[in-house]
Amino acid sequence: MSDEKYQAISKAVTEGEDIQTGELVKAALDASLPPLEILQKGVVDGITKAGELWKANQYFLPDVILSADAFKVGMEVLDPELKNTQTGPSRGKYIIGVVEGDMHDLGKSLVVALLTSAGFEVVDLGIDVPMDKFVEAVKTHQPTIVGLGAYMTTTMLIMKDIIKELSNQGLRNNVKVMVGGVPTSQEFSDEVGADAWGRDALDAMQKALTLVGG
Amino acid sequence: MSFTIEFEPIGIRLLCEEPLSISEAARRAGIGLRSECGGKAVCGKCLVHMEPGAAGISYVSSPETSHIKAKQFAEGWRLACRTILKSDAKVFIPPTSQIENQIVQTEGVASFFQAHSPIQCLSIDISPPSLEKQQADFERISTTLERQLNIKGIWAGLPALRSLRMVLRQGNWQGTIALNDREIIAAFTEKNIQPLGLAVDVGTTKLACYLVNLETGQTLATSGIMNPQIVFGEDVMSRLEKVMVSSENADRLQRNVIESINQIASTLCETQSVTVDRLLAFCIVGNTAMHHLLLNLPVRPLALAPFIPALSSSLEVKADSLGLHAAPGAVVYLPPPIAGFVGSDHLAFLLACQFGEDTRIRLGIDIGTNSEIALQMNDRIVSCSTASGPAFEGAHIRHGMRAAVGAIAHVCIDENLHPHCDVIGHGLPMGICGSGILDAIAEMRRTNIINSRGRIDPQAAGVMIEQNSIPAYILAAGNNGRHDIVVAQQDIDQILMAKGAIRAGIEILMDHFHITTQDIEDVTIAGAFGSYLDPFNAVRIGLLPEIPLDHIHTVGNAAGTGARMILASTECRIQAEALARKIDYLELTVVPGFNRYFAKGIRLPSPQT
Numbered sequence: 001m002s003d004e005k006y007q008a009i010s011k012a013v014t015e016g017e018d019i020q021t022g023e024l025v026k027a028a029l030d031a032s033l034p035p036l037e038i039l040q041k042g043v044v045d046g047i048t049k050a051g052e053l054w055k056a057n058q059y060f061l062p063d064v065i066l067s068a069d070a071f072k073v074g075m076e077v078l079d080p081e082l083k084n085t086q087t088g089p090s091r092g093k094y095i096i097g098v099v100e101g102d103m104h105d106l107g108k109s110l111v112v113a114l115l116t117s118a119g120f121e122v123v124d125l126g127i128d129v130p131m132d133k134f135v136e137a138v139k140t141h142q143p144t145i146v147g148l149g150a151y152m153t154t155t156m157l158i159m160k161d162i163i164k165e166l167s168n169q170g171l172r173n174n175v176k177v178m179v180g181g182v183p184t185s186q187e188f189s190d191e192v193g194a195d196a197w198g199r200d201a202l203d204a205m206q207k208a209l210t211l212v213g214g
Numbered sequence: 215m216s217f218t219i220e221f222e223p224i225g226i227r228l229l230c231e232e233p234l235s236i237s238e239a240a241r242r243a244g245i246g247l248r249s250e251c252g253g254k255a256v257c258g259k260c261l262v263h264m265e266p267g268a269a270g271i272s273y274v275s276s277p278e279t280s281h282i283k284a285k286q287f288a289e290g291w292r293l294a295c296r297t298i299l300k301s302d303a304k305v306f307i308p309p310t311s312q313i314e315n316q317i318v319q320t321e322g323v324a325s326f327f328q329a330h331s332p333i334q335c336l337s338i339d340i341s342p343p344s345l346e347k348q349q350a351d352f353e354r355i356s357t358t359l360e361r362q363l364n365i366k367g368i369w370a371g372l373p374a375l376r377s378l379r380m381v382l383r384q385g386n387w388q389g390t391i392a393l394n395d396r397e398i399i400a401a402f403t404e405k406n407i408q409p410l411g412l413a414v415d416v417g418t419t420k421l422a423c424y425l426v427n428l429e430t431g432q433t434l435a436t437s438g439i440m441n442p443q444i445v446f447g448e449d450v451m452s453r454l455e456k457v458m459v460s461s462e463n464a465d466r467l468q469r470n471v472i473e474s475i476n477q478i479a480s481t482l483c484e485t486q487s488v489t490v491d492r493l494l495a496f497c498i499v500g501n502t503a504m505h506h507l508l509l510n511l512p513v514r515p516l517a518l519a520p521f522i523p524a525l526s527s528s529l530e531v532k533a534d535s536l537g538l539h540a541a542p543g544a545v546v547y548l549p550p551p552i553a554g555f556v557g558s559d560h561l562a563f564l565l566a567c568q569f570g571e572d573t574r575i576r577l578g579i580d581i582g583t584n585s586e587i588a589l590q591m592n593d594r595i596v597s598c599s600t601a602s603g604p605a606f607e608g609a610h611i612r613h614g615m616r617a618a619v620g621a622i623a624h625v626c627i628d629e630n631l632h633p634h635c636d637v638i639g640h641g642l643p644m645g646i647c648g649s650g651i652l653d654a655i656a657e658m659r660r661t662n663i664i665n666s667r668g669r670i671d672p673q674a675a676g677v678m679i680e681q682n683s684i685p686a687y688i689l690a691a692g693n694n695g696r697h698d699i700v701v702a703q704q705d706i707d708q709i710l711m712a713k714g715a716i717r718a719g720i721e722i723l724m725d726h727f728h729i730t731t732q733d734i735e736d737v738t739i740a741g742a743f744g745s746y747l748d749p750f751n752a753v754r755i756g757l758l759p760e761i762p763l764d765h766i767h768t769v770g771n772a773a774g775t776g777a778r779m780i781l782a783s784t785e786c787r788i789q790a791e792a793l794a795r796k797i798d799y800l801e802l803t804v805v806p807g808f809n810r811y812f813a814k815g816i817r818l819p820s821p822q823t
Contacts, residue, residue: 016813018810057669057683057684057685057703058667058669059667060667060668060669060707060710060816061707061711061813061816062667062714062812062813062814062815062816062817063667063813065809065810065812065813066810066813066814068809069809069810069813100518100519101517101518101519102518102519103519103801103803103804104803105803105808105809106808106809106812109809128519152451152517153447153449153451153452153454153455154451154454154455154458154517154518155517155518155519157455157458157459183451183452
């Protein structure tokens with residue numbers, strides 16, 4: 001019976017049904033199903049499937065956007081419960097944010113969903129994040145990876161400064177840096193001294209896994 | 215190692231495997247580049263522009279320098295036949311080096327307005343000075359004019375004073391004085407001449423100029439060329455970025471666009487057998503970034519959130535302060551920009567299409583590299599801007615090109631999934647322009663070659679599978695060494711994202727006003743691409759919601775029309791400034807749920823039967 005519930009949640013996430021996802025997750029919690037199983041067999045399974053369909057050219061960007069949205073709603077319902085549970089093995093902590101001057105949330109939210117699905121513990125700093133906040137977060141959370149997103153040619157210039165500042169504060173050697181977003185490229189990533197570049201959300205997830213040796 | 219050459223402004227890309235000359239590359243891409251001497255560096259007709267300092271280029275220097283001055287060379291001008299490319303490069307082919315001219319939209323909506331300019335030309339006939347009457351030149355004229363017009367306080371700036379003296383003495387104390395309100399801005403030896411002005415629409419991709427008779431409002435000649443700043447980047451943001459990294463670039467971008475306006479102005483004046491010193495007034499509209507780059511205003515705050523423009527009021531400056539060639543005291547009027555991403559071109563468009571003058575619920579869309587959308591309801595207008603990108607104009611489409619000879623402009627797919635294409639100029643197809651790709655997508659959806667997610671059915675007839683198992687639909691099979699012309703999966707994705715951005719803007723504005731599709735009484739679509747856009751296709755691919763087709767009008771370059779109205783009529787100028795105050799700006803990126811609007815906007819509607 002419980003497997004059917006997990007499948008229904010997974011399906012709702014894959015199909016991008018945000019409201020339904022929220023309701024199903026709540027119903028599963030009310031039925032006293034273990035939050036960790038709801039997470040892994042339901043919400044994460046759904047977003048993983050969406051990612052696979054994207055990779056197979058059966059899904060397109062909007063489908064993944066809608067799935068990521070449903071995923072987010074499911075996570076919001078699930079989060080308070082997960083706080084009280086052992087979340088199981090993690091791939092490591094991943095801090096992510098969109099750089100200052102940039103308000104684009106879309107690409108980053110896809111990356112957050114896929115990274116979570118891959119087993120990372122993601123700390124999302126949001127959009128328009130000042131340099132100091134990135135540096136502060138690296139100090140506080142001591143993540144394995146920090147991901148910087150920029151979606152405009154004008155804002156991506158700041159990434160170099162952030163990476164430099166991490167070096168200046170002696171933090172650079174303890175953390176891997178990834179960059180991503182529409183105007184970025186492998187050359188840009190090399191130029192600013194990042195460890196990896198994510199071409200899109202799927203690629204970002206795979207590169208992150210490579211960085212942690214998974 | 216392979217590399218790509220991008221030809222601007224035509225928007226064609228060529229994949230190359232080995233080093234080759236630009237002339238050779240153009241030939242392979244099927245672009246008509248002039249070469250009277252056959253590539254011997256003799257004629258100097260194949261002049262092209264490269265971004266200064268670009269890598270992977272080598273030159274055969276000596277014959278080249280004979281046609282190119284050191285200054286031009288430093289600015290990036292090269293002879294195509296003497297320039298060898300080895301890595302990714304962008305080549306700008308100016309109109310003078312092209313065999314076939316491009317279609318650049320300059321017509322707009324038919325405009326009905328009463329010309330009434332503060333600028334007037336007055337014929338004078340005054341008595342020359344003598345030892346008995348030693349009145350100075352300026353006073354001699356000002357007192358005559360003041361008496362003639364029954365006004366006081368006529369004055370002149372220094373540049374006008376300089377020419378006044380020369381002109382009157384050459385013209386034997388007869389001629390014409392041009393007045394801007396009470397200021398003498400020019401003097402001419404001829405009598406009975408018409409006051410001329412230039413309206414300019416500076417678009418990210420295109421520059422359209424209109425020579426206007428300020429007294430009658432009549433447009434005497436029009437011309438359009440590609441914005442030469444395109445070599446610094448296709449979109450607004452990449453140009454702002456270039457200026458942010460180097461102030462030299464700021465000067466260069468400004469000079470580029472001013473020089474182009476001067477060049478077109480001179481051509482337009484020639485059609486009327488006059489010179490540019492007859493130009494008395496300018497009205498220049500453009501998006502806020504183009505406005506700032508033209509004036510060389512600091513752009514950093516415009517380039518980063520929260521995207522604040524340097525000013526949002528109108529501006530009047532002297533033409534010579536911008537380097538524009540015109541009459542000594544000619545004035546340039548720049549209507550107010552609305553916000554960081556909604557410029558005076560949008561205002562001019564709304565003015566030309568009579569927004570704010572009735573209470574109908576109207577939607578106005580100006581499609582460009584950045585598209586602006588306005589929704590009018592009762593006494594309110596809310597505008598937003600969306601980065602739709604240049605995909606509609608054929609950029610980032612593998613076989614995309616702008617609407618020029620050789621472009622597939624219309625596509626129809628029959629029941630056997632066989633495509634039928636209309637080619638501009640009726641020759642062999644070279645690529646697909648914006649209207650062609652929309653036709654193709656709408657037809658592919660109708661025949662279920664693609665589903666509502668825009669995915670190509672790999673099993674469908676006419677579909678080939680390329681690298682990484684990505685499908686592409688063949689529109690025109692290649693022959694005689696020409697490649698196939700296809701609509702690839704990535705092309706469809708580009709178009710869907712562009713239309714999704716516009717559709718998201720429309721839906722957000724409709725929700726902002728709590729209205730539905732049925733409430734919309736009129737849709738006005740402007741922009742160069744807009745005039746090639748078939749309303750039927752716009753609805754078929756879901757660029758527009760399902761609005762009855764007779765409610766949808768395309769008006770071409772309405773911003774240019776608005777600019778002409780503002781140029782020749784004080785009333786229109788006042789009206790435009792009042793309209794600007796009425797327009798509220800909505801920033802889309804901060805609208806809750808924007809991602810969902812965008813995602814839903816990308817989906818293709820079900821085919822209608």
